[in-house]
Amino acid sequence: MNISTFQNNSNNNYAGLQELLAIESALTNYNANLVNYLSSFFKASDSILDFGAGIGTLATLWEAKMGNKPECLEIDPALRSAVLERGFVCSDSLDQLDRLFDGIYTSNVLEHIQDDVSTLRILHTKIAPGGYIAVYVPAFMCLYSSMDAAVGHYRRYSKRVLCDKLSQAGFKVHHSSYADSIGFFVWMILKFKGPKAKSSLSNIKALAKYDRYIYPLSNLIDQLGFKFLFGKNLLVVAQK
Numbered sequence: 001m002n003i004s005t006f007q008n009n010s011n012n013n014y015a016g017l018q019e020l021l022a023i024e025s026a027l028t029n030y031n032a033n034l035v036n037y038l039s040s041f042f043k044a045s046d047s048i049l050d051f052g053a054g055i056g057t058l059a060t061l062w063e064a065k066m067g068n069k070p071e072c073l074e075i076d077p078a079l080r081s082a083v084l085e086r087g088f089v090c091s092d093s094l095d096q097l098d099r100l101f102d103g104i105y106t107s108n109v110l111e112h113i114q115d116d117v118s119t120l121r122i123l124h125t126k127i128a129p130g131g132y133i134a135v136y137v138p139a140f141m142c143l144y145s146s147m148d149a150a151v152g153h154y155r156r157y158s159k160r161v162l163c164d165k166l167s168q169a170g171f172k173v174h175h176s177s178y179a180d181s182i183g184f185f186v187w188m189i190l191k192f193k194g195p196k197a198k199s200s201l202s203n204i205k206a207l208a209k210y211d212r213y214i215y216p217l218s219n220l221i222d223q224l225g226f227k228f229l230f231g232k233n234l235l236v237v238a239q240k
Contacts, residue, residue, distance in 0.1 A: 020054055020055045020057070020079070021055060022204045023204070023207065024055065024057045025204075025208075026204045026205075026207040026208040026211055027207060027208075027211045028211060029211045029212065029215050029216060029219075030180075030211050030215050031057055031058065031061060032061060033215075033219055034058065034107060034136065034179075035058055035061040035062055035065055036065070037134075037136075037179070037235055038058070038062075038105045038107070038134045038136065038235075039062060039065055039066055041103070041132055041134055041174075041175070041237045042066070042102070042103045042105075042132065042134075043102075044066045044067050044068060045068070046068075046101075046102035046103050046131075047068075047071070047099075047101045047102045047103075048062070048066075048068070048070040048071070048101060048102065048103050048104070048105065049070060049071050049072070049073060049097070049101045049103075049104045049105075049126065050062070050070040050071070050072045050073065050088075050104075050105060050106070051073050051104050051105070051106040051109060051123065052073065052074065052075075052106050052107070052108075052109030052112075053070075053072035053073060053074045053079070053080075053083050053088070053090060054074065054079055054083075055079050055082040055083060055086075056072060056082060056083040056086045056088055056090075058105070058107055059072055059083065059086070059088050060086060069087070069088055069089075070088070070105075071088070071089045071090075071091070071097075071101070072088045072089065072090040072091070073090065073091045073092070073093075073094065073097070074090055074092065075092050075093070077092070080092055094122055094123075094126065097126055100126060100127060100128040100131075101126055101127055101128065101131065102127075102128055102131045102132075103127065103131050103132045103133065103134070104123055104126065104127060104131075104132075104133045104134070105133070105134040105135075105136070106123075106133070106134070106135055106136065107136040108136065108137065108138065108233075109137075110135060110137050110157075111137050111138055111148075111153045111154060111155055111156065111157070112151075112152050112153065112154070113154070114154055116154075116165060117165050117168050117169055120133075120165060120166060120168075120169035120171070121168075121169045121170065123169070124169050124170045124171060124240055127240045128240070129240055130239065130240065131239070131240050132174070132237055132238065132239050132240075133166075133171060133237070133238055133239075133240070134235065134236075134237045135162065135166070135235070135236050135237075135238075136179075136233060136234070136235050137156070137157045137162065137233065137234050138153065138156040138157065138232070138233055138234070139156055139157055139158070139178055139179075139184075139230075139231055139232060139233050139234035140156055140157075140158065140184070140230070141155065141156050141158070142188075143156055143184070143187045143188060143191060143232070144156050144191075145187075145190070145191035147190065147191070157234050158234075159176045159178075159234060159236070162176070162234060162236050163176060163236060163238075166236060166238045170240065171238035171239060171240060172238060172239050172240075173236060173237075173238045174237050174238060174239055175235070175236065175237040176234070176235070176236045176237075177222075177227040177228055177231075177234075177235055178222070178226075178227050178228070178229065178230055178231025178232075178233065178234050178235075179219075179222060179227060179231045179232065179233040179234070179235055180215065180218050180219075180222070180231050180232040180233055181218055181221045181222050181226045181227065181229075181230060181231045181232075182214055182215075182217065182218035182221065183215075183218055183231065183232030183233070184230050184231055184232045186210075186214075186232070187232050
């Protein structure tokens, strides 16, 4: 399979640059905690690829926490320019990557790719033996709504489905857990609000309030064990 095929089957117009910058500033707790989750499966010395880097939000936090710069891949030209301006190496195709990485992380990307298993198989070839991939995606098809469709999501994932797909790609699953338990119910409410929910998701002040007041409580509930039962998102870590 041609390595660039995933680009032809993916939605590369997820959001505008200014919108992503605003969301980055609003979701400081959420993004910092996500990097804490992802980085806990890697060593500071590991060479890392950020697959689908957006504007470099997680890569910037990763560098601050781990002390090393992830290499990035982003297919959207405007977003890739933002990543480059932040000082990261950033490719626009898996074909450009000519070395193996100790690990790969990807956040809210795989759901945009129609043939996700083929993409995971390609990512498998980019990881050194024994290396890990951490995949963070939207969870539960029962939450799938017009909002998912509007931003180019082909699906949301259950543990079983994502673990099966990683196994098909040649990985051995080591960890799986959900995230943002309160967010599960918030997203369900937004789903039934229909088109009106879009204004809630684009309201930066509302996102900032959720991040400051509700998300820390949601994270606490996750840590009490609810992350193994349900959540708005799903994290699966697997090894080559």
